Amino acid sequence: MGLANRSIRPRSLVLPGIALLIFLFGMNAALVLRYYTNGIYPYTSVVQRWISSLFPFAIGDFLYVVFILYCIWSAVKTLKKLWARESRKEALKRIPLQLFRFILVLYIVFKVCWGLNYSRPSVSTQLGISDDKYTVKELVALAEFMIGKVNTINAALGNPKTEKSYTITELETKAKQGYDLLAKKNSFFRYPVPAVKAVLFDWAVTKIGLEGYYNPLSGEANVNMRLPAMILPFVTCHEISHEMSIAREDEANLIGYLASINSPDLNFQYSGYYNILRNVLFEIRMKSPDDYQRLFKKINPSTLADFETERNFWMSYNSDMYGYMNVALDSFLKINNQRKGVDSYQDIVLWVYNLHKKELK
16 A cells, blocks of 8 residues: 555656646746747647648637536536545545646646747847837827828728728738738748637627637637627737737737738728727826827727727627626736736837837927
8 A cells, every 4th residue: 555655646746747847947038938939839839720720610619619518527527426425535535636637737738838928028129129118298199190090091991991891811811911021021920821710609709808819729819700890900910929929918919010000901001000099099098188089089080980880899799797707817817927917908008109209209
């Protein structure tokens, strides 16, 4: 009996040991960047996307369904053991250990497949984008710049512009064009073997307030095709950035913005400026309500109609679940080295200001 216990103990330490090593490795951003983000991840992610590209549907969503069914099956199996008196005592002993192992496996798989990218250094540093703070006056100047861009592109598309509809293939192709143009200047933007998929359960995804998501299991960028057309290009570029090792949401917004506005397609450019203009206006509304009211009047009627369309869209899917999901997402981001949680989405304003600072003078 003693020998058996001694032989079991080393095996029981394997999973905790691997998880601890991954955790310690993730504490060193430089090592993560060198050996994971720029090391093994570019190869593993391409393999994931290549496998995904063989299927016309989001295989990651299918894997999620399989995972949920497995969890239900395991729960039922455990309840049966608890119900039976002869196995109840043994089950009570095993359940905590089995649950602990299950959590460790999830942690290891998530981190190895993609999650270690949360520990990489900021992509803004890699791209040479300053994080200088702005004044309210400079923020207002940025808003006027963004409004000018939106108004100009809107006029070029036709005023009022013709609503554009997309297929998932068009979104993938046009988004890749934007990334390819940027890649000519900076190899960081190379995007080989694209894998952009429409989410399978779009009604449920919309109900909880998600525009899209990255699936670490399949390496796919998943886009909610129920969204209004003017949002889709930016969301696609945003989700693709997650495939390219960008884990943090503020940084994904930055890369998505750059890919959108550098696209040869005017609708993609409009989507990029439109989406970030929302963030800028939100910031100004909190810091200078009078400037907000003045700036709002400068926006062309077609874009104002887009704001209203987007608002009505989300109102039509209003649900208490959105609030619960927001809290869950906030906790998830903080666990993964984003101390500001969902507030990190607004950091994009700082970087966009520094991107365009010279143009504002």
